[in-house]
Amino acid sequence: MHGHTDETERLAEQILAYAEDRFRLEGASAVYAENQALRWISDLAGFPARAGGAFVQGGTTGNLSALVAARHTAAANRGGERPARWKVAATSQAHSSGKRAARGMDVDVLEIEPDAEGRLRGGALREAL
Numbered sequence: 001m002h003g004h005t006d007e008t009e010r011l012a013e014q015i016l017a018y019a020e021d022r023f024r025l026e027g028a029s030a031v032y033a034e035n036q037a038l039r040w041i042s043d044l045a046g047f048p049a050r051a052g053g054a055f056v057q058g059g060t061t062g063n064l065s066a067l068v069a070a071r072h073t074a075a076a077n078r079g080g081e082r083p084a085r086w087k088v089a090a091t092s093q094a095h096s097s098g099k100r101a102a103r104g105m106d107v108d109v110l111e112i113e114p115d116a117e118g119r120l121r122g123g124a125l126r127e128a129l
């Protein structure tokens, strides 16, 4: 700090250190609250105890995050072995942001015929694969 006394400088440093501590504490509270809310939602959905996640802003970012996490998990389940091309299965009813996310991840989209209610069903997926 130019043109200030040592005392002013020390005071400014103390204020900044205090603010940093406050942010760290409040950040930890937010992470705790997020984990609690995710646990509650996971339990309601019947997901296993090891299920977790993160809240993100907006559906587009959520879809991208979910697809990146799914690819990461799929790679781990295959012992780190990766296919020549990853594919995401979706029906024509899927939100366009999913296809954009796949394009951004350089992943192919496998279009599946939806059932009469617009759902992607296992049988149709098996057939397409």
Ligand SMILES: Cc1ncc(COP(=O)(O)O)c(C=O)c1O
Binding pocket: 057, 058, 059, 060, 061, 063, 095, 097
């Ligand atoms: C399934 C789904 N994905 C993505 C989006 C896009 O959300 P956003 O505009 O918040 O990115 C929507 C919006 O309705 C949605 O329903």
